[in-house]
Amino acid sequence: MKKKIFQFLAKVNKKVLPSFTKKGLDLAKASKLQMAIFGYKLWVTKNALD
Template structure:
């Protein structure tokens, strides 16, 4: 399940590391997306 979510995240949400986003200047919404992607990625790897 988490592997499917990880694939969807990759397709739907932007990659902020490729855009070189400064975390100090990121909006709350961008930080939420980063957190969500990290959580799903961690769960997909641990399965």
Template sequence: MFKILAKINKLVLPSFTKSGLDLAKAKKWQLAIIGYRYYVTTRALDC
């Protein structure tokens, strides 16, 4: 399930690393998206 969710996230959610976002200057919603993507990605790799 997490592998499918990770693929959907990759297509739908923005990638902040490509835009060069500094984590110290990131807004709360950007940090929430980064945390969510991290959680899903780590769970997808464990499967």
């Protein structure tokens, strides 16, 4: 059940949130908001794959 929720969130994130890797964002120069979004997407992806 938990995995299904994270898989759904991952699909929503892909459609709604920006892709920083495609934009070539340098994480050393990223704003706090960009880092928070990146961390959230990473957390969701990690839990969707487990």
